Amino acid sequence: MSTNTKNLNIAFDLLLAEARFYPRSKIINELNIIADRIKFSGKLQELFASKSVNKEKVKIAINTLFKDDISEEIFGFLLALAENDLSELFTVDNSLELIDYCQNQLYKIKELFFISPIPLSINFREKMITKIKSVFVDEEIRVIFIVKPSVVIGFILQDEKVLYDYSFKTNFVYYLNSYFKKKLETIK
Amino acid sequence: MINNGIIIIILAVFALLWLLLMVFVIGLYRNLKKMTSSFAKLGYIAREDTKKYFDESSDKAYEMNKQISEDNKKAIVETMEQVLKNSSVLVKETIAEAEKDASKIIENAQFESANIKKEAKEESGKIFLRLIDDSTQAVDWAMEQYLKENYSMKDHEEIIEKLINIYVNEYKKS
Numbered sequence: 001m002s003t004n005t006k007n008l009n010i011a012f013d014l015l016l017a018e019a020r021f022y023p024r025s026k027i028i029n030e031l032n033i034i035a036d037r038i039k040f041s042g043k044l045q046e047l048f049a050s051k052s053v054n055k056e057k058v059k060i061a062i063n064t065l066f067k068d069d070i071s072e073e074i075f076g077f078l079l080a081l082a083e084n085d086l087s088e089l090f091t092v093d094n095s096l097e098l099i100d101y102c103q104n105q106l107y108k109i110k111e112l113f114f115i116s117p118i119p120l121s122i123n124f125r126e127k128m129i130t131k132i133k134s135v136f137v138d139e140e141i142r143v144i145f146i147v148k149p150s151v152v153i154g155f156i157l158q159d160e161k162v163l164y165d166y167s168f169k170t171n172f173v174y175y176l177n178s179y180f181k182k183k184l185e186t187i188k
Numbered sequence: 189m190i191n192n193g194i195i196i197i198i199l200a201v202f203a204l205l206w207l208l209l210m211v212f213v214i215g216l217y218r219n220l221k222k223m224t225s226s227f228a229k230l231g232y233i234a235r236e237d238t239k240k241y242f243d244e245s246s247d248k249a250y251e252m253n254k255q256i257s258e259d260n261k262k263a264i265v266e267t268m269e270q271v272l273k274n275s276s277v278l279v280k281e282t283i284a285e286a287e288k289d290a291s292k293i294i295e296n297a298q299f300e301s302a303n304i305k306k307e308a309k310e311e312s313g314k315i316f317l318r319l320i321d322d323s324t325q326a327v328d329w330a331m332e333q334y335l336k337e338n339y340s341m342k343d344h345e346e347i348i349e350k351l352i353n354i355y356v357n358e359y360k361k362s
Contacts, residue, residue, distance in 0.1 A: 116344070116348060117344065118341060118344050120345065120348075121341070121345075124345050124348075127349070128348070128352060131352045131353070131355075131356050132352075132356075134356055134360055135355070135356055135359045135360050153344065153347055154347060154348065154351050155348050155351060155352070157355065164355055164359070166351040166352075166354065166355060
């Protein structure tokens with residue numbers, strides 16, 4: 001395995017760790033934004049490419065440039081790259097390869113959206129992922145948690161093809177039906 | 189002595205005839221009882237069948253009952269014919285009375301089925317009104333179940349966990 005491939009693997013693992021619950025479309029979009037911004041600044045290129053530069057200095061630059069413009073997840077990923085001396089992956093020569101690599105790897109993983117009415121705690125998310133993984137045993141999956149108050153109660157799980165709807169919104173009619181059935185039985 | 193002998197013989201003959209008559213009457217009584225019981229059963233079946241179809245539709249129930257009554261009538265007439273073929277005049281008359289009773293039973297069944305039809309229509313209306321009332325209650329009930337104002341995160345998570353278990357059980361590969 002070449003050094004570059006090894007670095008790309010490490011970078012991808014860091015990305016998965018930081019942006020665990022973040023959708024791949026947004027990840028790719030933000031990585032492109034970062035690469036573009038760095039590409040147009042000679043000073044930034046130099047800073048990211050230099051191996052002798054103190055990593056704290058790179059982190060400060062990342063903080064100044066991207067803190068409010070990108071998601072927390074991708075911001076964390078940039079800091080993790082700096083921490084692991086892998087900021088050079090975002091220079092003009094490497095960024096395209098990094099983004100392509102991440103994109104290819106991400107599309108090998110099945111992405112599911114777990115839509116709930118309220119934000120769920122990390123522990124609870126982990127619990128849900130374990131449960132969902134027991135269904136998709138033969139596939140590598142990522143579960144993206146989305147909050148939609150209109151779900152009201154319950155959840156909706158969605159992949160590329162199927163929607164598993166366990167929400168109040170949909171099941172309301174079902175509950176009403178079962179209620180009427182019971183009532184009719186009582187009347188009879 | 190002779191007179192006494194004749195009297196004894198006459199009495200004995202009368203006693204024998206009386207005994208035979210009693211046996212005949214008892215037999216006839218038992219047969220009639222059986223028939224009446226069968227007719228009552230037929231009437232009962234007609235009513236029960238009508239009730240059975242009560243919830244499908246009142247008109248259908250009425251038509252069904254009418255058909256059942258017709259079938260019963262037919263069966264009774266056929267039985268009568270069969271019985272009459274093997275009966276004496278006395279039995280014919282007695283059975284004619286029984287047929288009358290049977291007809292009354294059938295008439296009653298028909299009358300009752302008409303009542304059931306009427307009641308079914310009234311009852312349908314009542315059920316409909318009740319359903320309207322209940323629908324409001326149902327919405328309240330559903331709301332109460334799912335939209336409690338103080339629904340905590342724990343409550344949400346408990347429901348989601350319950351539902352995810354249902355999902356896993358439904359889709360987990362065996």
